[in-house]
Every structure is written in structure tokens, then in C-alpha cells.
Amino acid sequence: MKTPKQIFEELFQCHTEELVDNYIANNSDIFQQGNWSPLGGNENNYGVIENQQASPIAALIEKITNSIDATLMRKCYEADIDPKSDDAPKSMEEARESFFPDYKNWDLTGPRKAQAKNIQILADGPKLNSSLTIYDNGEGQHPEDLENTFLSLLRGNKNEIHFVQGKYNMGGSGAIIFCGKKGYQLIGSRRFDKTGDFGFTLIREHPLSKEEESKKKNTWYEYLKIDRKIPSFKIDKLDLNLHEALFETGSIVKLYSYTLPEGSRSVISRDLNQSLNEFLFNPALPILTVDRKYRYPKDINLERDLYGLQRRLEQSENKYIEDYFSETFREEPFGSFKVTSYVFKSRIDGKNIKETKTAIQSEFFKNNMSVLFSLNGQVHGSYTSEFITRSLKLNLLKHHLLIHVDCTHMDYNFRKELFMASRDRLKDGEETARLRKFLANKLGAGNGQLAQIEKKRKDSISVDTKDTTEMLKSFSKNLPMDSEMMKLLSQTFKLEQKKENPIKKDTGKKRETEEKEPFLPKRFPSFFKFKTAKKDGINAVNLPRGQDKSISFQTDVENHYFDRVEEPGDLKIALVSYNKKNESDGGDASPGIENIEEILNINHSSPREGTIRLNLTAKNSVQVGDEIELKITLSGAGEDFEEIFLVKVADPEAPKVNKEKKDDEDQFGLPPFVLVYKDKKEDHLTWEEVEEGINSDISYETVMIPQVSNENLEKVVINMDSKVLKDFKTQYKSVDQLAVAERKYISSVYFHTLFLYMITKNRKYSIAKQNNGTNINEPVELETYLQDLFSSHYSAFILNFGTNDLLQGISE
Known part of the structure; x- marks a missing residue:
């Protein structure tokens, strides 16, 4: 035995x-x-x-x-x-x-x-x-x-x-x-x-x-x-x-x-x-x-420690990260939680767009998790990149954004309804849906940092509207404005006629260019102060009941002060006093209120070039005339700094009327096209110059790439060095014939893209593709489908068959 x-x-x-x-x-x-x-x-x-x-x-x-x-x-x-x-x-x-x-x-x-x-x-x-x-x-x-x-x-x-x-x-x-x-x-x-x-x-x-x-x-x-x-x-x-x-x-x-x-x-x-x-x-x-x-006898590094994804993302030598920042929310019914967004570079040294995307996915997205929900540092649930494209509508950041939601300090009664007992996925319940909607609204805001980053990448593709305008003008003139086709176009693109020789009003104002002093950040702050000037010797703001109020503070600490792994700082918000209208208690009167979250929703951002923003919203229990005194403390391993200010609840403000001239009064509602070449040619962009703005590599197999944002078709990038065009032009010899061939290529690709996109969106089709090796159909974005469609035999077909009627309306 x-x-x-x-x-x-x-x-x-x-x-x-x-x-x-x-x-x-x-x-x-x-x-x-x-x-x-x-x-x-x-x-x-x-x-x-x-x-x-x-x-x-x-x-x-x-x-x-x-x-x-x-x-x-x-x-x-x-x-x-x-x-x-x-x-x-x-x-x-x-x-x-x-x-x-x-x-x-x-x-x-x-x-x-x-x-x-x-x-x-x-x-x-x-x-x-x-x-x-x-x-x-x-x-x-x-x-x-x-x-x-x-x-x-x-x-x-x-x-x-x-x-x-x-x-x-x-x-x-x-x-x-x-x-x-x-x-x-x-x-x-x-x-x-x-x-x-x-x-x-x-x-x-x-x-x-x-x-x-x-x-x-x-x-x-x-x-x-x-x-x-x-x-x-x-x-x-x-x-x-x-x-x-x-x-x-x-x-x-x-x-x-x-x-x-x-x-x-x-x-x-x-x-x-x-x-x-x-x-x-x-x-x-x-x-x-x-x-x-x-x-693995040839491997020289067989022992590696691991200490969490946060440290990998935030280490100073990380070549993949372009920027990261956070927002801390204190709202019912969630309680307090922090959301950190990590934006990856579109291109890293020595790699093209596709290679960079592949490297990022391999290094940081092995488990297909783009939004992480953690408790005590352990991920308990996640969303895929579908949240970024469908909820945030940030298509360019689909493969370049990781969001971390720290649920550790959430209200227990809310948090316990979020996660399964297995701690590996979110429940499909009311609380999860409410949190998803909240995150979509906050992170996907048009004036938010993520939207600004996407816009900056999109704007890397400059548009020379001359060619586009002429073609669209010809196209519009040859279509009856009351035709079913124009109605369909208007539903999708809000098509309007361009005014001839628009007159620009001289406002008499001259723009003065101010040179902004470079921001010199410090590891720990040396000051922290209310950005608005004092009134009657005190810091005071009016908070319209039922509306948001943004308050700014100035400091000199680095942007990642709240988010860094080593010696992070914090912004602490405390209630000093709460005086109800028509109450004469004064002093520290806080009628039955134990913490600030009972009367205010408070969110704050990580520092940005010396500015920390605080966003306030009064709860329904707060009335016009109430006064709330708050103490804000910027704390950390260094010296603590405090600011006290008074919040006066006021009547709601009337909505502001935007008097600015609308851009679409002087433009067509149709998206422009952008012609790109492999090498520099006249005023046109190269493949490399536009790749960041479309988050995709361009090759000889590429015909066109639609740039879509917030479900709107904004630009159509047309590759003028595609194999399809080169093969098509072999039928022609003279300069004039080659010019006509190029025009036919541009118009065919552009208008087929336009109508395919328009019809698919208006008919509310959704597109899915069977995953290799499985029977699971995975959703595919419309722009991805169209790009793939044109890269196959479809573009060669529309160039060579049945396009005469379409082109007649825009011919010379």
C-alpha cells in the first residue's frame, strides 16, 4: 500500500x-x-x-x-x-x-x-x-x-x-x-x-x-x-x-x-x-x-510578474497610449464611481495602421473586453467594442479605446444588482441598463474629451470641396426636387441647394490672436483656487434648479494626478452647511442631511492643462432660494489645498438661442468625397495622410472607405490608385479618355456608396457576418460592410455594366 x-x-x-x-x-x-x-x-x-x-x-x-x-x-x-x-x-x-x-x-x-x-x-x-x-x-x-x-x-x-x-x-x-x-x-x-x-x-x-x-x-x-x-x-x-x-x-x-x-x-x-x-x-x-x-528552451524570459492592467497602461514608457483621463461621478442611484478612459495611438513607431491595431488588440484586448467593470481591482463584467460604436458612436475609436469603471465605492444596494455571483459578467437587469445609458450619455457627449479626440482624428482628412460641389450641383439640378429619390435623400442627408455667391456679413469684429503660455505641470500641486472672481468677498455660484452647472478650479498639477498608479491625488467634496429657504437656523444648518450626495449630483474630471472641472446638479428636494456651502479639498501625498464656496439655488435659466449662422445654409447636405493617392499629387492627400482619420490602411485593393460618425456619413474617401481603377483605365489611351474614365470611377463609387448607405439606413437593415469557425452571427458596421463590398468584384461590375443612365445626369 x-x-x-x-x-x-x-x-x-x-x-x-x-x-x-x-x-x-x-x-x-x-x-x-x-x-x-x-x-x-x-x-x-x-x-x-x-x-x-x-x-x-x-x-x-x-x-x-x-x-x-x-x-x-x-x-x-x-x-x-x-x-x-x-x-x-x-x-x-x-x-x-x-x-x-x-x-x-x-x-x-x-x-x-x-x-x-x-x-x-x-x-x-x-x-x-x-x-x-x-x-x-x-x-x-x-x-x-x-x-x-x-x-x-x-x-x-x-x-x-x-x-x-x-x-x-x-x-x-x-x-x-x-x-x-x-x-x-x-x-x-x-x-x-x-x-x-x-x-x-x-x-x-x-x-x-x-x-x-x-x-x-x-x-x-x-x-x-x-x-x-x-x-x-x-x-x-x-x-x-x-x-x-x-x-x-x-x-x-x-x-x-x-x-x-x-x-x-x-x-x-x-x-x-x-x-x-x-x-x-x-x-x-x-x-x-x-x-x-x-x-521553451529558447525563451530567455520564462518568469514574469504581473501587477494589473492599470500599471501596464499607465507606465511612462508605454508606447501605445496617447492619453488617459477620468471622471468621478456621485449620483443616485449609483453612488460614487470613477470612469477612466485610455485612448491608444492610431499608429506606433515602425507600424502602419493595421499593424498597430493588431498589436494593440494582442497586447490589451485578448479577451475582447473594451469596457471593464471592476470591484477591488478585479474585473466582474465587461462590454465589447460594440458599446463604443453603438452607444458612444465613436467609430474611429472602436479598436483604440479602453474604458475602466471602478465600482468599488458604488452604493451597495445598486452594485449588488450589477454582477452575477460568478463575478465574470453583468446581469441583464434594470440596474445594468440604467448604468449603460448613463455612461453612454456622459462619455458620448458631443463636447466631451472622447468626442474631441475622434473629431481631431477625423479632421486629419481635409476636404477640397471644389470637385465635390460641382458634381453635387450637377447631380441635384438633374433630379426633380419633388422626386421620390430626392425625398429619400433629404430624409438621410437634409439636402439643400447651395446659394450662389453668398454674402458674408462684416461684423466689424477683429479676431485677436493671443499667445497662450505653455502649461508647465508639477507632480504635486502648489496651488488650488476657484477660477471665478469672488463676489462680495466670497466664492459664490448660482445653480439653476434642475440644470447642470460647471465650475472650474485652477491648479498646476499634472493631468494624470488622479489616475496615476504611484502617489495619486484626490478631490474631496464635503458639505459645510445647507440652509433651506425661509429657515432661520443659519450657521451649520443641515436639515436631516448626512452627506452631500443627498442634495446634489456631483461629478469631477481629472486635471486638464491646469483646470479641474466640477459639475453640479441639484436634486428634486432642493428648492429655489436654498444655499449650500461646500468645501473642496485637493489632496494627495503633498500638501492639501482647500476652497470653500457657496451654491445658491436659482430659477432655471431659459434655453439659449443659437444665433450663429448654420453651416448647411451654404452647403449641400450630401457628404463630400476625398480623392487620395499612394504618393503626393497636386493638392490631394496620400494614403498615409488619411489613414488616421479612417482608422484603416489603404492598399491597391481598397476602393473606398466611408467615414461615419454618430451614424452620419460624413465623407467618402476614394482611392485613385486602386487596382480596380488601374484595370478599368487599360481600356483607354488618350488623355481625354483617361480623364473620363477617372470621372466615371469617382461618380460610380461615390453615388453607389451614397445610395447603398442611404437605403440601408432608411430601411433600418442590420448587417451580420458569421464568425469563422462558429455558427455565431456577429454584427458588422454598415461602413465596414460597404468598404468590403467595394473591395471585391462589385466596384468592377458597376464600372463596366449598367452605369450610363446613372451618369447621364452628371455628364459634361
Whole structure:
């Protein structure tokens, strides 16, 4: 009979599911059915385990989260603090600060990697059939306690402990279904204080017998016991091939033949590391990922620490990031939460648009998550880039924008309705829909920073309207204004006739060009002041009831002060007094109000070139005539600065009448076309010059690219060096004939694009394409479909067949 130590060591040396199968078959006396017990003490555990994380990466994150929790728990016990007592930290952030006073040194490679060795993820086995081992030097468990911790389900062991992530006591079991075909998972643990033995067990999916198959709908998951107890043995140290460590205490879990998604199957210290970073946006502790030399003998970097996506995005040497900024919202029913937007460059050194896009997706979007919702640094749900195109309507930023929503400080009653218990996706409920709509309105605002960035990229394509105007004028004159076609055009593009020789009024005002002094940011602010001049010696603003009010403060701190990982600052807003109309209490009168969020919605932005903006909206309970005194504190590692100002609630303001002359009075409503060439030609743009504005590469195969924003067709970029045009022109020889051929090409491409776009939008068609290798239809943007359509045989067809009638109205 083998000893428990032999069984564990031999099982641990199995690196695939097949080897575990063989070991069980060769030791049937140990693994007889009588030695297996159902996980959680219930044979109906199949549903709990199977209906957890939808992806193997998200399931693996739960294992890592458990290791982080265990490490913090160990530190709490070592500090002689009951984790459930009032003396225990109230948050994960507070626990890190209390138990790891030198944690700020983890921004340095050496200290970070030294700490990361306490939580390791290691790979073994064949490259395409890898087993993963997760080790932590955390609290550990006695053998007799494993059934109430690692092997239990839904016991809520951590529900009263505020500084750990786990609470349902089931997340660790979610990875079982991704362990090969049979769910093999080896667990070993020893208590941190070395007071007990090392206990272990093997988990598997129960193999149904022929008799059971006829009676049971589902199988269940079970764990090994020997002589009716968890097998155990005494240890001093175990050599488990960890990185620069021997196992003494803590826990170790081996996941056999773990199903990793494509893109994370090679060197785990690189590819899996990147995927884990996406789900661990800002973890409390660093982790080490380790691959083996025998698996990748030519790789020189097999050990890499990971410390969250936020640090990867915000590190100063990040060549991918163009800018990032944040807004903090305090509104009902959400409570307080922060949204940070990261904008990626459209082109990085040495790469074209397409190569840059591919690199960005590989480095930061392995799991197709463009909007991340996190709690205590762990991503609990996400949106794809569909949110950016359909809700924000920022098509150019589809592959160049990542949004992080920190839900840690949200109101508990709202937050608990957002996430599934599996912590890997959002619920499809009223709260989720409300938050999505709120984010779409705030982040997609036309005067917001994201819209400005998209506009700047679009405006990189300058338009010479001369050619466009002449063609559109000819086109419009040859179509009856009351025709069905013109009606259809007007519905989509608001077509109007261009006025001949418009007269520009001389306003008599001369524009003065003021040279703006360069902004010289500081790491910490040296001042902070209300931007508006004082009235009667006090800072005061009028807040129209039911309307927004934007207030600005001046400072000299750098733009990323609120968002940076190292020594970030904060803007704190406190209620000094609230005086209701017709009340004579005065002084600190705050009638039944405990915090500012009860009477005001308050949002603030991260600093921007020396300006911090505060946006206020009064709640319905606030009346005209009420006065609210606020204290704003700009805090951080440096000196704190305070400003106090008075908010006077006033009558709503009448809407402003925009007296500016409308642009479309002097323009056609139809979008212009832009002619581009591979190389510079006269006043026309080159491929490279317009690629940023269309977020796409242009090649000889490209015919046209529609520029769409907010579901409006704004420009049609036509490639004058396309293979289609070159082939078409081979039929002609004279200069005049070639000119006609080019005109025919431009008009055919432009008007077919126009009408296809118009009809598709007006008929409210949606377009989908079957994903390669699956039967899933994925939505495709109309502009993407049209670009692909014209790059195929369609453009050659419209040039050579059936275009005479269309062109007759615009011929010379």
C-alpha cells in the first residue's frame, strides 16, 4: 500500500489528464469508488459548479483571487487580529496598506518580484496540453478543515470579512470544468503556523456507471478520501519545483490539462500573463507567472510578474497610449464611481495602421473586453467594442479605446444588482441598463474629451470641396426636387441647394490672436483656487434648479494626478452647511442631511492643462432660494489645498438661442468625397495622410472607405490608385479618355456608396457576418460592410455594366 506522501508526489508529477487516468487505473485499490465523496457533501453539485465562469481565464482568476485573499488572511492572523472583528481592515486597499507597509516599493521591479514569489502560477506538460499549478504562501488549512473550506460549496466562509474578495465560497470550483474532460484537480495545503500536517485530495468528475447512466440525468463532482478522512502526512519542506521557493506552508492547486483559449496557449509568462492582467485591473498583490525551460528552451524570459492592467497602461514608457483621463461621478442611484478612459495611438513607431491595431488588440484586448467593470481591482463584467460604436458612436475609436469603471465605492444596494455571483459578467437587469445609458450619455457627449479626440482624428482628412460641389450641383439640378429619390435623400442627408455667391456679413469684429503660455505641470500641486472672481468677498455660484452647472478650479498639477498608479491625488467634496429657504437656523444648518450626495449630483474630471472641472446638479428636494456651502479639498501625498464656496439655488435659466449662422445654409447636405493617392499629387492627400482619420490602411485593393460618425456619413474617401481603377483605365489611351474614365470611377463609387448607405439606413437593415469557425452571427458596421463590398468584384461590375443612365445626369 502506498503512503499518502507517495500518492501526492506521484500525482503531482503527472502533468496531463491522461497520466492521472493511468495512475488511477494502476492503483485501483486506492481510488476505489468507496473512497470518493461528493464535493460540498451533495451529489447535486453539478449545477453549482457548471454554471459559473463562462471562460477559462475568468475561472482561473477566481483561483488567483482566492490566493490573494489567503495571503491577506495570513497577515491578519499574524498580526493577532480576528478577521471578522472591528479591528480588521474594512477594505482590501486598507488591508494592503496595513499588512504591507512597504507596498509602494512594488513599483520597483526587484521588490515587486520578491513579493510576487508568494503567489505563483506555473506551467507543466506538453505545450498544447498544459497543466497549471497555483501556489500561495497564504493562511493554508489543516487537513481536517479542507472539507469545510476548499471542498465546500455555498457556505459563505468569507461573508463577514470585508478585506477579501470572496464571499460565496464557490468561485474556486469554477475552474474544474476547464480541467480537461474529467475535471482532475489536485489540492494540497498546510496551515501557515506549521501546527498541522500537509493534507491533500484529488477532485474529479464522477464517472457514471452503466446502471447510473440509466437513472441519473447528470453526474457530479467528487473528492478523494482514504480511510474516510482527508489523506495527510508530516512535512518540513516539499520541493514542488516552485520558482526559487520550497513549499512549507500555504496551499497548492494543480489543474490538469487546463483548457486555455487560443492566444494564451504559448509561454504563459507572456501570453497568459497578459490575459490575467486584463481581468486583474489593479490587484492588491503582485503575482508571478512561470513557464519551464524544457517547454521553451529558447525563451530567455520564462518568469514574469504581473501587477494589473492599470500599471501596464499607465507606465511612462508605454508606447501605445496617447492619453488617459477620468471622471468621478456621485449620483443616485449609483453612488460614487470613477470612469477612466485610455485612448491608444492610431499608429506606433515602425507600424502602419493595421499593424498597430493588431498589436494593440494582442497586447490589451485578448479577451475582447473594451469596457471593464471592476470591484477591488478585479474585473466582474465587461462590454465589447460594440458599446463604443453603438452607444458612444465613436467609430474611429472602436479598436483604440479602453474604458475602466471602478465600482468599488458604488452604493451597495445598486452594485449588488450589477454582477452575477460568478463575478465574470453583468446581469441583464434594470440596474445594468440604467448604468449603460448613463455612461453612454456622459462619455458620448458631443463636447466631451472622447468626442474631441475622434473629431481631431477625423479632421486629419481635409476636404477640397471644389470637385465635390460641382458634381453635387450637377447631380441635384438633374433630379426633380419633388422626386421620390430626392425625398429619400433629404430624409438621410437634409439636402439643400447651395446659394450662389453668398454674402458674408462684416461684423466689424477683429479676431485677436493671443499667445497662450505653455502649461508647465508639477507632480504635486502648489496651488488650488476657484477660477471665478469672488463676489462680495466670497466664492459664490448660482445653480439653476434642475440644470447642470460647471465650475472650474485652477491648479498646476499634472493631468494624470488622479489616475496615476504611484502617489495619486484626490478631490474631496464635503458639505459645510445647507440652509433651506425661509429657515432661520443659519450657521451649520443641515436639515436631516448626512452627506452631500443627498442634495446634489456631483461629478469631477481629472486635471486638464491646469483646470479641474466640477459639475453640479441639484436634486428634486432642493428648492429655489436654498444655499449650500461646500468645501473642496485637493489632496494627495503633498500638501492639501482647500476652497470653500457657496451654491445658491436659482430659477432655471431659459434655453439659449443659437444665433450663429448654420453651416448647411451654404452647403449641400450630401457628404463630400476625398480623392487620395499612394504618393503626393497636386493638392490631394496620400494614403498615409488619411489613414488616421479612417482608422484603416489603404492598399491597391481598397476602393473606398466611408467615414461615419454618430451614424452620419460624413465623407467618402476614394482611392485613385486602386487596382480596380488601374484595370478599368487599360481600356483607354488618350488623355481625354483617361480623364473620363477617372470621372466615371469617382461618380460610380461615390453615388453607389451614397445610395447603398442611404437605403440601408432608411430601411433600418442590420448587417451580420458569421464568425469563422462558429455558427455565431456577429454584427458588422454598415461602413465596414460597404468598404468590403467595394473591395471585391462589385466596384468592377458597376464600372463596366449598367452605369450610363446613372451618369447621364452628371455628364459634361
